Amino acid sequence: xxxxxxxxxxxxxxxxxxxxxxxxxxxxxxxxxxxxxxxxxxxxxxxxxxxxxxxxxxxxxxxxxxxxxxxxxxxxxxxxxxxxxxxxxxxxxxxxxxxxxxxxxxxxxxxxxxxxxxxxxxxxxxxxxxxxxxxxxxxxxxxxxxxxxxxxxxxxxxxxxxxxxx
Amino acid sequence: xxxxxxxxxxxxxxxxxxxxxxxxxxxxxxxxxxxxxxxxxxxxxxxxxxxxxxxxxxxxxxxxxxxxxxxxxxxxxxxxxxxxxxxxxxxxxxxxxxx
Numbered sequence: 001x002x003x004x005x006x007x008x009x010x011x012x013x014x015x016x017x018x019x020x021x022x023x024x025x026x027x028x029x030x031x032x033x034x035x036x037x038x039x040x041x042x043x044x045x046x047x048x049x050x051x052x053x054x055x056x057x058x059x060x061x062x063x064x065x066x067x068x069x070x071x072x073x074x075x076x077x078x079x080x081x082x083x084x085x086x087x088x089x090x091x092x093x094x095x096x097x098x099x100x101x102x103x104x105x106x107x108x109x110x111x112x113x114x115x116x117x118x119x120x121x122x123x124x125x126x127x128x129x130x131x132x133x134x135x136x137x138x139x140x141x142x143x144x145x146x147x148x149x150x151x152x153x154x155x156x157x158x159x160x161x162x163x164x165x166x
Numbered sequence: 167x168x169x170x171x172x173x174x175x176x177x178x179x180x181x182x183x184x185x186x187x188x189x190x191x192x193x194x195x196x197x198x199x200x201x202x203x204x205x206x207x208x209x210x211x212x213x214x215x216x217x218x219x220x221x222x223x224x225x226x227x228x229x230x231x232x233x234x235x236x237x238x239x240x241x242x243x244x245x246x247x248x249x250x251x252x253x254x255x256x257x258x259x260x261x262x263x264x265x
Contacts, residue, residue, distance in 0.1 A: 016190030088173030143244030
């Protein structure tokens, strides 16, 4: 029987942050910045040496400069029970030794760093609750409330509330 | 050793902290989106099903510590009740019975 040659892609994200011996997952809270421009580069750079956010007289608003442009930013905490993860990928092709015709293209993402807040920067405009970035955070708590399994206590309190309305 | 060593690609993800009891390995699944019926990405971590969202603005990049990540998008994984996934399948089955 002829074997069908198939290439399937399997993707896995390992969110385990259990620290093994000799490896510690770095906490980059306070150092995660969303810029309002694209930087055509991936890799290490001395960001902290040149990018120095400073507080402004307005509460919660920070100011910084990037390539001479004035940026205004605000820090958003990541709500419970969520956490921020910096994930990294190393792609490789797994081959079964017994059957060379089967090729599996798997990619595995791993947690490289974690964070509990992030700062997003606007160019010249003051950050506000109406910003798309800020609004995208609302869904986190909405989804949590909407999809959380209902407990018996929840039903009891809902029933009590309903009775009160009558 | 810096966290970025040996990494080809980097992305930022916001997801629920996995329970300590499981292995924390998330499997990417292609399931049908209840509203449209189109295939969408889901993540199964420790038995908890999550929807994967992709938030991207026209221009953006990340600074993560002393590292630059060109891809300025943000991925978020939020819990979803598996019942929602079954809705389009139930709906289809119902249509077949009545015809």
